Amino acid sequence: MTTLSEVARLAGVTSATVSNVLRQRGKVGEQTRQRVLAAVEELGYRPHLTARALAEGRAPTLALMVSSIANPFYPEFALAAERAARAHGRFLIVCNTNDDPETGRAYLDQIAGTLSDGVLIMNANLSIDELKKTEQRGAPVVLCMWEKPDAPPELPCIAVDFHQAGAVAGRHLLALGHRHIGALVGSKKGGIHAERYRGYIDACAEAGIRHPQNRTRFIADTVEAGYQATRELLAAFPQLTAIFASNDLPALGAMNAIADMGLNVPHDISVIGITDIQWARVSRPALTTVAVPTAGAAEMAIELLLSLINRSSPSPTMRVTATPQLVERASTAAVRSA
Numbered sequence: 499m500t501t502l503s504e505v506a507r508l509a510g511v512t513s514a515t516v517s518n519v520l521r522q523r524g525k526v527g528e529q530t531r532q533r534v535l536a537a538v539e540e541l542g543y544r545p546h547l548t549a550r551a552l553a554e555g556r557a558p559t560l561a562l563m564v565s566s567i568a569n570p571f572y573p574e575f576a577l578a579a580e581r582a583a584r585a586h587g588r589f590l591i592v593c594n595t596n597d598d599p600e601t602g603r604a605y606l607d608q609i610a611g612t613l614s615d616g617v618l619i620m621n622a623n624l625s626i627d628e629l630k631k632t633e634q635r636g637a638p639v640v641l642c643m644w645e646k647p648d649a650p651p652e653l654p655c656i657a658v659d660f661h662q663a664g665a666v667a668g669r670h671l672l673a674l675g676h677r678h679i680g681a682l683v684g685s686k687k688g689g690i691h692a693e694r695y696r697g698y699i700d701a702c703a704e705a706g707i708r709h710p711q712n713r714t715r716f717i718a719d720t721v722e723a724g725y726q727a728t729r730e731l732l733a734a735f736p737q738l739t740a741i742f743a744s745n746d747l748p749a750l751g752a753m754n755a756i757a758d759m760g761l762n763v764p765h766d767i768s769v770i771g772i773t774d775i776q777w778a779r780v781s782r783p784a785l786t787t788v789a790v791p792t793a794g795a796a797e798m799a800i801e802l803l804l805s806l807i808n809r810s811s812p813s814p815t816m817r818v819t820a821t822p823q824l825v826e827r828a829s830t831a832a833v834r835s836a
Contacts (some may be wrong), residue, residue, distance in 0.1 A: 500541040509537040518627040526748035539639045540833060559589040560803060561614035562642075567594040568777050569719070569747070571792070572620065574641070578796035579618065586804055587795035588615075589597035599623045618642050621690060622698040626652050642742055642799045643790075645693045650816040660772070661801055663822035664697025667742055667770045670824055672705050675766060675833035676740035681709065682732040682748040684719030689743040691719070694772055698742050713738070717748060724751025732759060732767075739767060739833045746771035746778045753781065753829060764831035774825055775797045780781070791819045 504581035506513045511530060519534040527536075537543075560583050564572040580590040591614055595602040602622040606629075609615050616638040619629060630653065631811045641655035650657070671679055681698065685691040695714070702709045713735055717723035724743060728751065732738060739757075743749035749771030753763050763769055763783055771778060774789035798817050 500543040502543070505534065505537045505541055505543045506668060508541060509534045519634035541826075558587075559591050559614045560618065560800070561591045561593055561605070562618045563593040563595060563602060563607050563620065563622045565595055565597050565623060570777055571746075571773055574775060575620065575792055575796050577782060579800055582797040582800035586800065588800075588804075595696070597623060603628065604691040606632045610639075611635050615807050616625075616640070618799050619673045619805060629653055638803055640799050640803045640806070643795060644816070647816070647818050650814065652814055654802055654815045655814055655817075656722050656795050656802065657818045658790050658795060659818065659821060660691075660790070661693040661697040661700070663745065663772045663790060664694035664699075665701040666697075666822060666824050667694075667772055669704075670699035670826070670830065671740045671742060671768060671770060672701065672707070674740075674768065674830060677691030677707060677833075678737045678742045679709065679713070679742055680728070680734070680735065680738045681714040681725050682724050682731075682743040682752060683714060683716045684723070684743070684745040684748050685716065687716045689716075694744040698744075719745050719747055721751040721754070724748030725755045726751075728752040729759065732756070732761075740830070741767060741769045743771045744767065746773045746775045746785060749785055749787070749829075750777060750781055753759050753785070753787055755782070763829050765834070766829040768833075770830055772822070778825075778827075786827045786830040787825050789820045789825045790822045795819045
């Protein structure tokens with residue numbers, strides 16, 4: 499591997515001059531700068547980012563920790579965050595914990611403050627106290643897609659009004675005349691999707707309708723779990739005309755189950771999800787969903803993290819994204835008369 503010293507020798511300058519040229523710092527004459535760049539090109543020199551981070555006490559990268567890269571929402575968020583990071587001259591490291599808190603702690607111990615200047619956290623199954631310890635070591639932490647704007651955490655965060663998202667989904671089904679609705683909640687009772695479900699329940703209450711609790715299933719946030727729960731719901735309650743799902747993955751599973759049971763979406767049963775992942779747009783029928791501003795949230799998260807790194811923003815702070823919006827597609831329709 500070519501070293502900085504070898505570039506300096508070929509260019510006939512000091513290592514400090516090469517460093518200044520590459521980092522665009524200090525005053526370097528144009529002829530000298532061109533000579534250094536020519537030497538860099540000839541030798542194929544590439545900076546050693548880890549060594550630079552240790553020497554400067556500052557890393558050129560940011561980290562994004564997600565609970566499962568298999569969930570298609572996280573790659574979509576990561577893509578938008580990577581673009582935003584690159585626009586600010588940073589690289590993005592994506593850390594997948596596989597829903598294992600120990601893996602998340604290992605990432606924080608090994609990466610935060612060394613390989614990365616700061617960390618974006620998305621549902622990493624780590625406590626606020628654990629994350630605050632990382633912040634106290636000098637690596638800012640930003641929680642992404644926080645679901646309770648009315649209850650800010652003790653850390654900086656980007657919040658989405660998921661209660662509103664659930665309410666929008668519920669109102670849409672009710673406006674189509676549906677009264678016999680099953681609910682799929684992609685988390686444990688009181689878990690991360692609780693606000694979405696509460697929004698749906700509140701929308702029913704606004705319309706003077708009580709959603710029976712036995713028509714709700716708290717499940718894993720997966721296509722497979724949505725499929726199995728839908729079959730169980732329809733077997734127990736054949737009168738259901740619609741399915742509310744707290745996320746798009748269970749909703750897609752619900753549509754598959756309905757088709758396998760010889761029924762039609764939306765002619766027999768309407769299905770609605772929340773998030774608007776790419777799969778929702780390309781499924782057949784295309785999934786009606788409540789879109790959250792994924793790209794906007796990712797950009798806000800990068801900007802907030804950098805402001806904390808540069809000490810231009812006080813901590814803690816919360817920024818709220820645009821309001822979730824209904825995206826009406828082919829999986830919902832007016833309830834059929836008996």
